[in-house]
Amino acid sequence: MSFRSEPMLWIHLSGLAVVPICLELCLLGLALGDPIFPVWLEVSLVAAIGVVPVLWMQLQRPFYIFAILAIALKQEKLTTQQCQILSLINTRVNKILALVAAVLLVTVLWQLYQIAPVAALDLFPSKWRVLGLLLAGCSFALGNLFFQIPLSVVRVLVTSDAEFAATKPYSQEKIAPDFTILGLQVNQLIPKFANTHTEN
Template structure:
């Protein structure tokens, strides 16, 4: 199994999903809901889900990142570029599609039970539009937390020896093949010794 600290950091981020869903239920419980609940859910899916899903399917995030920070392609070492080539060659967009479907089903479930969280919103401003905006942001963040590990999962199952035998991804192609957004970051973890 491939050991890459950045990958396992993304996998560990899945532990935040229950918190995201709890906060999303509270956000949906703020104020008086719009008369047509499906319109709200549609907005949340359209603005909080579709951009993440399309990006991960068409041009996944460069995984050597942490929140809003990322290691620029020019600063990736040879092993990291080998791993990028591995990710590009092994990723299975069907996993991202299944993850997107699961997130929509969970959103519907959370929205159904959100009225139970009304008591938790008593001290908050009761503007439903604020709750809806928070729900969109939370759904967006939750999708990021799920979609990145789904993209990395096939590469994580590859052995170290296989990863070392792969040609590195050309530095000039990284920005074309991966979404490299974020503030530049130096190495978060020390370089791995062979």
């Protein structure tokens, strides 16, 4: 079976659909109240909350993609093919992509800040500005997360069959210290529907 048939690749790729929603929430946060800090400080604050933690994770301990919501597949239950996928995720190329994505997203943040006055919510007093910046930062962090993880998945999906076949499986003993694993670890994430296409 082709490595591109791995369900978790496509599940995480679909996370891109959440990015526009997160950016809209970020814009809403930036539109709350009137600026109370210098422009550079407000943008830096939102960027620090929204970019740094996700970027640090992807550079130091990439997200373990065999996890969804609050559960993760135990490392000892991974197939050889799944371990090969992890090898492609934890590469220098992916770290460079993460850096490029971070720069791109900061550029998007700057654009959002520029148009925020158009969406300004005058119903809220200036003292709500700090709350708005926190909302913007948290929303931007989620947007980064749902952009960075699919980006690492795309890197796997565009890998040629020959390159994938030559990829050495990631050592199961190194997975826990090298990847960010979130959630309760279980033996199986997705039910295996064996023989579902049997003879009619």
